[in-house]
Amino acid sequence: MIIIKWIKESFWRHLVAWAVCFFALFPLYMIVLTSFKKTTSLQVNSFLPTGFSWANFNSLLNNPNIPYFRWMYNSVVIATIVSVVSVFIGAASAFAFSRLRFRGKKTGIQALLLIQMFPSVLALSAVYVIMDRVHTFAPAIGLGTQGGLILVYLGGAMGVNIWLLKGFVDSIPLELDEAARVDGASPMQIYWRIFLPLASPVLAVVTLLSFIGTFNEYILASLFLSDINSRTIAVGLQSFISGEFESNWGPFAAGSILTSVPIVVVFLSLQRYIISGLTAGSVKG
Amino acid sequence: MxxxxxxxxxxxxxxxxxxxxxxxxxxxxxxxxxxxxxxxxxxxxxxxxxxxxxxxxxxxxxxxxxxxxxxLLITFVVVPVVYTVSMAAYQYKTGNKLSKPEALAMLQKSDAFAQVPTEPRYDLKLGWCDGKYGDAKPVAGPICALVTDYTTDKYFLATADKFTVVPKNLVTFSKLGLPNGVTQTGAQPAWEEFYPDEYATYDKLLNATRFKYDKPGMFMKAEGYSVMAVYAARITYDSKADAFTDIKTGAIYKDNGKGNYANTKNAKDVMTPGWRAVVWFDNFVALFTDPSISQPLISVFIWTLVFATTTVITQFALGLLIAIVLQKKIKARWLYRSIIILPYAMPSIMSILIWGGMLNTDFGAVNNLISLIAGHKIHLNWLTDPTLARSAVLLVNLWLGFPYFYLISSGALQAIPAELTEAASIDGASGGQTFRRITLPLLMQMLTPLLISSFAFNFNNFNLIFLLTGGGPRDVLGGASAGATDILISYTYNIAFSKGTENFGLASAISILIFVVVAAISLYGIRRSKVLETFA
Incomplete structure (x- = not known):
C-alpha cells in the first residue's frame, strides 16, 4: 500500500525530473565527453567515455597560436569594467528616478523604456561609423580598440541597468531616507551615506548580471575587435568552429568548460539573489 | 581643530x-x-x-x-538610433552610398568613349612628320596622320598633341589622285607616308594613339589604316541642366530625385554609382507594394510570431511542469533543481554553439542518440531541412529558456496562498480542477508581464538565430533572400550588412516596423504589470 501511494505521489515526479534532467544535461555531458577525447573532431562513436586525454586542454592552453588566456583576460577585464562602471553610474539615475521628485519624471522613464525597445543590432552600423570617426582623432578609444568597445557597452548597458536597478530601489523602504531628509540631509548625502550602503547587495547582483551579459555579447565584439590578441573569449572560441581554425571542436569544448565553470559556480551560489533580480517587481501577487 | x-x-x-x-x-x-x-x-x-x-x-x-x-546613453544609443531611423527616409544601399558630389565626380571620371555622330569620318594616311621630304626616316617619332575630308576638300596633319590645317597646295598627290606627301613650308612640317611594311610595325603604337582634334573634349582614333573617326567621352555632363547625355544613344539622364541619374525615356535605366538621396516614405511603401520585398517579409514576420509564441509557450509549459513536479518535497529535490538550472547558468553563447555542433547531420550527437534509440543509422538534416531547422531552433531555445520559467513559476506557486487550494479541495474539487480553476489563473495573472517581456525578447533573439543557423537554410537556387529560420531581426541584419547587396534604407524601415511591434507588445505588458502606475 505504501508503495502504491509512493508511486502515485512521488514516483511520477522522479520520472519527470529524470527526463528533464536528461534533457538539461545531455549537451553538457557531450561537451565534457568531447573535451576529454584524444581527437579534435565532433564525432562521437560511443556515448560512454572510451578514453581519457588532456590533449584538447593541452592544445588550448599551450598552443601559441591560441591565446586562450589572453582572450579570457580580455573578457574578464572588459566585463568587469563595464559592469562596475555601468552599475555605479546607473545607480545614480535609478536613485533619482526612484527617490527624487522632479518635472518630466514620468516622461523620462517612458523615454528610457522606449529607447530600449529599438532593435539595437540595427544601430550597429551607426555606432560603427561614429567610432570609426573617433578613431581618426583618438586612436585609443576608436574602432578596433577595447577602450572603444567598453564605451559602447557602457552606453548600451545604461538602459537595462537603470531599469533593473530602479526595480530594486523601489523595493527598498523609504523610511530611512525620509528620516535623513527630516534631519536635514541633502539628496547627495542621502545617496552616498544611506542609499549606497543600503543598496550594496542589490548593486552587487546587478553588477553580476551585467557582467554575465557583457561576457555573453558576441556581435559587437566580433565587429569591433579584429586583432586576434584583443578578442574576447566569445569571439575567440567561436572562431574555433567557424573555419579560421578548421573545426576544432575538441579545444572549443575544453575552452567552453573552462570558461563556463566559474560563471556557473557563481551563478548557482548566488541564484537566490539573481532570481529575485530577474523577477523584481512582478512576482509580488 | x-x-x-x-x-x-x-x-x-x-x-x-x-x-x-x-x-x-x-x-x-x-x-x-x-x-x-x-x-x-x-x-x-x-x-x-x-x-x-x-x-x-x-x-x-x-x-x-x-x-x-x-x-553615455545619448552618445552610444540615442544618436545611433536616431541616425538609423533617419536613414529609413533615404535611398541608401549598395550603389547609393556616396554623397551626390562624390557620385557626380565619379560619373564624370568615367572613361567610356563613343564616336561623335555629328563629326565627319575622315580618310586617313599614316606617316611621319619630322624631316624633309626624301630625308632618312626617323626611327620612331610620334605617328603623324594626314587626315582628309573629301566632302569639303580639306587636309589636316594630326599627332597626339598637335592638329594643323594644311593648305591644299602643299599636298602632293599620287597618280591615282590620293595624297602621298606634304611639303615643308615655314612652321608647316613635311609629311611622308609610311612604307608598306611600317604599317604592321607600328600597329600597336597606332592603336594606343589618340590624335588631337580641334574641338574641346574630342580626339581622333584610327579605325584600321584608312579611316579616322572622332571620339569624345560617351557621357557628357551639362552642369547647368544637371543632366548627362549619352552621345551614342542620344539618351538624356536626369536626376530622378531618388539618388540616380535616370534615362528620361526609361526610368529603369540609371547610371551608377548613385548617391544617398532623401526619398521620404519610398522604403516604407516598398515594404508593402514591392512583391520581391513584401513576400519574404510577410513569411519572415509570420515565422517570427510563430517562433516567439511557440518559444514562450513551450518554455513556460516545461518550466511550470517542473515547478509543479518539484513543488512537493521529494528526495534529491535540490539535486534536480541544481541540474535544471544549469542550462540557464551556462553562458548562452557557448550553449548555442555547442548545440550547433550537436545538430550536425553526420557527426552530431543528436542524430547519434536517435540512431541509438532507433537501432539503426538515422540521418536527419537538422540544419539544412527547413522544417527540421525550425524545430531545431525551437528545441534549442526551449533548452535555453525553460529553467528561467521553472524558477519564476516555482516562485509564483509559493506565492499562491495554500488556503485557496485547500478550500477548493474541501469543497470537493479534484487536483486537476483545483489547478485549472484556481492555481493556473492566479499564476497567469502574476506571470503575464514576464511572459510578454519574454515574447518581446525572443521576437528579437538575434544571437540564437545568427549563431545557430545563420537564418538558414536558404534557398540559394531559388534566390530567396530570407532563410527558413530567419526572424525579422536577423533578416533585417542580412539586408543591412550582407556584402554586395546592402540596403540600409530598407533595413532601417523594417527596423522601425520591428520597433513599433515590440514597443506595442511591451507597452501592453507594462500596462498589465502597472509598473508605471507608481509614477502617475
Missing part, C-alpha cells in the same frame, strides 16, 4: 573628479577639431558645458544624478 569636515572632502573630491572629466573631454574635443571633425568636436563641447553647468551650479539637483548615464 578639524580643518576638513566630511562635506569639505566631498566637495574637493567632486571638484577633482569633474575637472578630470572636463580635462579628458577637452583633450578629445581639441583633437577632434584639429582633425576637422566639427560635429563630434561640437558634441563634446556641449557635453563639457553641460557637465560644468550641472556640477558647479545648482540648476538641477536630479540632473547631478542623471548626467553621466544620460551622456
Amino acid at each position: 578639524r580643518i576638513l569636515s566630511g562635506i569639505k572632502i566631498a566637495v574637493i573630491a567632486k571638484i577633482i573628479l569633474v575637472s578630470l572629466a572636463l580635462a579628458i573631454l577637452g583633450l578629445l574635443m581639441q583633437s577632434a577639431f584639429m582633425n576637422g571633425d566639427v560635429q563630434i568636436g561640437s558634441f563634446l563641447a556641449v557635453a563639457m558645458v553641460l557637465i560644468a553647468l550641472i556640477y558647479f551650479t545648482k540648476i538641477s539637483i536630479p540632473m547631478k544624478f542623471f548626467l553621466p548615464g544620460l551622456l
Whole structure:
C-alpha cells in the first residue's frame, strides 16, 4: 500500500525530473565527453567515455597560436569594467528616478523604456561609423580598440541597468531616507551615506548580471575587435568552429568548460539573489 | 581643530573628479577639431558645458544624478538610433552610398568613349612628320596622320598633341589622285607616308594613339589604316541642366530625385554609382507594394510570431511542469533543481554553439542518440531541412529558456496562498480542477508581464538565430533572400550588412516596423504589470 501511494505521489515526479534532467544535461555531458577525447573532431562513436586525454586542454592552453588566456583576460577585464562602471553610474539615475521628485519624471522613464525597445543590432552600423570617426582623432578609444568597445557597452548597458536597478530601489523602504531628509540631509548625502550602503547587495547582483551579459555579447565584439590578441573569449572560441581554425571542436569544448565553470559556480551560489533580480517587481501577487 | 569636515572632502573630491572629466573631454574635443571633425568636436563641447553647468551650479539637483548615464546613453544609443531611423527616409544601399558630389565626380571620371555622330569620318594616311621630304626616316617619332575630308576638300596633319590645317597646295598627290606627301613650308612640317611594311610595325603604337582634334573634349582614333573617326567621352555632363547625355544613344539622364541619374525615356535605366538621396516614405511603401520585398517579409514576420509564441509557450509549459513536479518535497529535490538550472547558468553563447555542433547531420550527437534509440543509422538534416531547422531552433531555445520559467513559476506557486487550494479541495474539487480553476489563473495573472517581456525578447533573439543557423537554410537556387529560420531581426541584419547587396534604407524601415511591434507588445505588458502606475 505504501508503495502504491509512493508511486502515485512521488514516483511520477522522479520520472519527470529524470527526463528533464536528461534533457538539461545531455549537451553538457557531450561537451565534457568531447573535451576529454584524444581527437579534435565532433564525432562521437560511443556515448560512454572510451578514453581519457588532456590533449584538447593541452592544445588550448599551450598552443601559441591560441591565446586562450589572453582572450579570457580580455573578457574578464572588459566585463568587469563595464559592469562596475555601468552599475555605479546607473545607480545614480535609478536613485533619482526612484527617490527624487522632479518635472518630466514620468516622461523620462517612458523615454528610457522606449529607447530600449529599438532593435539595437540595427544601430550597429551607426555606432560603427561614429567610432570609426573617433578613431581618426583618438586612436585609443576608436574602432578596433577595447577602450572603444567598453564605451559602447557602457552606453548600451545604461538602459537595462537603470531599469533593473530602479526595480530594486523601489523595493527598498523609504523610511530611512525620509528620516535623513527630516534631519536635514541633502539628496547627495542621502545617496552616498544611506542609499549606497543600503543598496550594496542589490548593486552587487546587478553588477553580476551585467557582467554575465557583457561576457555573453558576441556581435559587437566580433565587429569591433579584429586583432586576434584583443578578442574576447566569445569571439575567440567561436572562431574555433567557424573555419579560421578548421573545426576544432575538441579545444572549443575544453575552452567552453573552462570558461563556463566559474560563471556557473557563481551563478548557482548566488541564484537566490539573481532570481529575485530577474523577477523584481512582478512576482509580488 | 578639524580643518576638513566630511562635506569639505566631498566637495574637493567632486571638484577633482569633474575637472578630470572636463580635462579628458577637452583633450578629445581639441583633437577632434584639429582633425576637422566639427560635429563630434561640437558634441563634446556641449557635453563639457553641460557637465560644468550641472556640477558647479545648482540648476538641477536630479540632473547631478542623471548626467553621466544620460551622456553615455545619448552618445552610444540615442544618436545611433536616431541616425538609423533617419536613414529609413533615404535611398541608401549598395550603389547609393556616396554623397551626390562624390557620385557626380565619379560619373564624370568615367572613361567610356563613343564616336561623335555629328563629326565627319575622315580618310586617313599614316606617316611621319619630322624631316624633309626624301630625308632618312626617323626611327620612331610620334605617328603623324594626314587626315582628309573629301566632302569639303580639306587636309589636316594630326599627332597626339598637335592638329594643323594644311593648305591644299602643299599636298602632293599620287597618280591615282590620293595624297602621298606634304611639303615643308615655314612652321608647316613635311609629311611622308609610311612604307608598306611600317604599317604592321607600328600597329600597336597606332592603336594606343589618340590624335588631337580641334574641338574641346574630342580626339581622333584610327579605325584600321584608312579611316579616322572622332571620339569624345560617351557621357557628357551639362552642369547647368544637371543632366548627362549619352552621345551614342542620344539618351538624356536626369536626376530622378531618388539618388540616380535616370534615362528620361526609361526610368529603369540609371547610371551608377548613385548617391544617398532623401526619398521620404519610398522604403516604407516598398515594404508593402514591392512583391520581391513584401513576400519574404510577410513569411519572415509570420515565422517570427510563430517562433516567439511557440518559444514562450513551450518554455513556460516545461518550466511550470517542473515547478509543479518539484513543488512537493521529494528526495534529491535540490539535486534536480541544481541540474535544471544549469542550462540557464551556462553562458548562452557557448550553449548555442555547442548545440550547433550537436545538430550536425553526420557527426552530431543528436542524430547519434536517435540512431541509438532507433537501432539503426538515422540521418536527419537538422540544419539544412527547413522544417527540421525550425524545430531545431525551437528545441534549442526551449533548452535555453525553460529553467528561467521553472524558477519564476516555482516562485509564483509559493506565492499562491495554500488556503485557496485547500478550500477548493474541501469543497470537493479534484487536483486537476483545483489547478485549472484556481492555481493556473492566479499564476497567469502574476506571470503575464514576464511572459510578454519574454515574447518581446525572443521576437528579437538575434544571437540564437545568427549563431545557430545563420537564418538558414536558404534557398540559394531559388534566390530567396530570407532563410527558413530567419526572424525579422536577423533578416533585417542580412539586408543591412550582407556584402554586395546592402540596403540600409530598407533595413532601417523594417527596423522601425520591428520597433513599433515590440514597443506595442511591451507597452501592453507594462500596462498589465502597472509598473508605471507608481509614477502617475
